[in-house]
Amino acid sequence: MASxxxxxxxxxLHPLVIVNISDHYTRVKSQLSLPPSLxxxxxxxxxxxxxxxxxxxxxNQNPPPRVYGCVIGVQRGRTVEIFNSFELIYDPSTxxxxxxxxxxxxxxYKKVFxxxxxxxxxxTGSDAQESDMHxxxxxxxxxxxxxxxxxxxxxxxxxxxxxxxxxxxxxxVIDGVPQLIFVRSSYTIxxxxxxxxxxxxxxxxxxxxxxxxxxxxxxxxxxxxxxxxLNSRIRVLHQYLVGMQKGDIPCxxxxxxxxxxxxxxxxAIESEKFQDDFLMEYNDTLLITYLAMxxxxxxxxxxxxxxxxxxxxxxxxxxxxxxxI
Amino acid sequence: xxxxxxxxxxxxHFVKQVSAQKGSALGSVFVEATSHPSLFxxxxxxxxxxxxxxxxxxxSVHLEMLRLxxxxxxxxxxxxxGKFPQLVPDQVLKLKQLxxxxxxxxxxxxxxxxxxxxxxxxxxxxxEDFLINDCMYAGLVRGKLDQLQRYFEVQFAxxxxxxxxxxxxxxxxxxxxxxxxxxxxxxxQDKIKWADTMSELDKKHRKELEDRVMEVKKAVxxxxxxxxxxxxxxxxxxxxxxxx
Numbered sequence: 167m168a169s170x171x172x173x174x175x176x177x178x179l180h181p182l183v184i185v186n187i188s189d190h191y192t193r194v195k196s197q198l199s200l201p202p203s204l205x206x207x208x209x210x211x212x213x214x215x216x217x218x219x220x221x222x223x224x225x226n227q228n229p230p231p232r233v234y235g236c237v238i239g240v241q242r243g244r245t246v247e248i249f250n251s252f253e254l255i256y257d258p259s260t261x262x263x264x265x266x267x268x269x270x271x272x273x274x275y276k277k278v279f280x281x282x283x284x285x286x287x288x289x290t291g292s293d294a295q296e297s298d299m300h301x302x303x304x305x306x307x308x309x310x311x312x313x314x315x316x317x318x319x320x321x322x323x324x325x326x327x328x329x330x331x332x333x334x335x336x337x338x339v340i341d342g343v344p345q346l347i348f349v350r351s352s353y354t355i356x357x358x359x360x361x362x363x364x365x366x367x368x369x370x371x372x373x374x375x376x377x378x379x380x381x382x383x384x385x386x387x388x389x390x391x392x393x394x395x396l397n398s399r400i401r402v403l404h405q406y407l408v409g410m411q412k413g414d415i416p417c418x419x420x421x422x423x424x425x426x427x428x429x430x431x432x433x434a435i436e437s438e439k440f441q442d443d444f445l446m447e448y449n450d451t452l453l454i455t456y457l458a459m460x461x462x463x464x465x466x467x468x469x470x471x472x473x474x475x476x477x478x479x480x481x482x483x484x485x486x487x488x489x490x491i
Numbered sequence: 492x493x494x495x496x497x498x499x500x501x502x503x504h505f506v507k508q509v510s511a512q513k514g515s516a517l518g519s520v521f522v523e524a525t526s527h528p529s530l531f532x533x534x535x536x537x538x539x540x541x542x543x544x545x546x547x548x549x550x551s552v553h554l555e556m557l558r559l560x561x562x563x564x565x566x567x568x569x570x571x572x573g574k575f576p577q578l579v580p581d582q583v584l585k586l587k588q589l590x591x592x593x594x595x596x597x598x599x600x601x602x603x604x605x606x607x608x609x610x611x612x613x614x615x616x617x618x619e620d621f622l623i624n625d626c627m628y629a630g631l632v633r634g635k636l637d638q639l640q641r642y643f644e645v646q647f648a649x650x651x652x653x654x655x656x657x658x659x660x661x662x663x664x665x666x667x668x669x670x671x672x673x674x675x676x677x678x679x680q681d682k683i684k685w686a687d688t689m690s691e692l693d694k695k696h697r698k699e700l701e702d703r704v705m706e707v708k709k710a711v712x713x714x715x716x717x718x719x720x721x722x723x724x725x726x727x728x729x730x731x732x733x734x735x
Contacts, residue, residue: 379690419534423650
């Protein structure tokens with residue numbers, strides 16, 4: 167069903183939308199996996215959307231619930247920028263969309279963000295399905311060409327890029343019948359400063375509370391990846407220059423000048439003063455670690471001696487006391 | 492690199508002019524080019540075929556002058572001033588700026604004495620004015636001036652035109668850099684592995700210790716279960732002793 171889009175629109179997706187969708191999905195999923203007595207009452211009442219309720223005991227064996235919602239943003243010319251999203255109540259079995267809820271939400275968002283329009287809708291799952299087309303058509307009266315953002319909640323550690331796809335609908339003639347089908351479009355991620363800070367924060371959150379070794383490993387891994395990127399870029403420059411020397415690539419003096427000025431910065435810090443300062447700081451750190459270790463050892467020793475004294479003192483006086491063990 | 496962007500248009504302009512004209516007319520174009528305040532790169536102009544034709548003809552003096560501006564310094568000019576035509580003050584300034592760039596190529600820390608010698612400047616004040624106004628504000632160099640220790644520390648210097656042999660040395664430097672960063676990556680990887688193994692060992696050691704503590708605790712509780720018999724005997728003995 168998905169081929170590449172030809173509409174020429176560029177899409178920009180904000181991380182807030184992705185976080186919202188995954189949060190919605192996680193909430194629903196965790197509510198569903200509550201003990202069975204609570205499940206039937208809580209999920210119907212509190213979850214924002216109706217899913218196929220699993221009966222009691224089978225929590226993880228049913229297909230994961232699908233969540234639905236709306237994405238809002240701005241469209242300027244050919245660029246569509248998706249800023250935010252909110253949840254919707256939709257029942258796939260009856261195919262009923264709660265319109266009043268949608269309109270109320272729209273009004274509320276319009277008050278705070280007057281420029282945002284409903285650009286489309288989102289859902290979770292691994293691939294776009296036929297049934298999604300009904301929801302898509304239902305939204306077409308709000309926006310003539312809505313977007314469909316699909317998040318794949320399955321965690322795949324080998325996957326390098328985001329499991330998010332954006333689909334548009336196009337009218338294609340299939341077997342003589344014009345039909346709306348989903349076509350995949352590419353998108354870029356655009357961040358506001360606040361989003362960048364929070365995503366960065368979450369990314370570094372993992373090793374908190376870990377032992378010193380894992381924190382060290384995490385920091386080293388960060389440095390490692392940074393140097394790897396630098397390495398790949400130097401390699402590119404190197405190959406370019408070698409190619410130029412062999413004559414495969416025509417010489418471009420402006421680039422060569424820039425490279426030479428770059429290389430001149432190279433022994434970046436080499437003076438004697440740097441060596442002195444560096445060694446001094448290194449020695450200081452070692453000394454402090456040594457001191458801390460000493461203190462640790464002496465306190466452990468102290469405790470050991472105390473314990474030794476208590477146990478072996480009692481030995482001599484045991485005869486005169488009643489057993490109070 | 493802003494200087495390259497600023498120069499790009501000027502270079503194009505002059506290349507067009509040079510390819511349109513020939514012979515002695517080129518001489519005046521060269522003078523114009525070398526006096527232009529934002530132009531510091533001449534290898535594109537040198538590459539134009541009409542310029543190369545000047546070699547060996549009467550106008551080769553102009554070509555030599557252009558080559559001087561592309562690769563040479565102020566001291567080169569002073570030593571062989573007969574070979575080159577007279578320079579206008581703008582050109583003198585430019586040649587001095589280019590000299591600073593060449594000096595920055597070799598060393599990162601340039602002493603005031605050396606700079607004063609190379610640039611024919613007698614006092615420090617003039618030298619500093621020259622460096623600040625003509626080199627730093629023009630965007631050619633960035634660095635720190637240390638007046639007390641009388642040196643100029645270069646952090647960034649724009650590139651000059653490449654001499655033919657320089658490409659090889661640049662490639663060498665790049666490959667060294669590449670090798671160093673590769674080694675560094677390997678070292679970091681090893682360190683990460685070391686950190687992980689050490690934490691594993693530590694956890695194992697801790698677990699063993701806790702297991703031993705549990706065992707000893709169990710053994711002690713077994714002993715205390717059988718001990719009340721002993722202590723009651725002991726207390727009987729002690730009461731007997733006291734009575735006695």
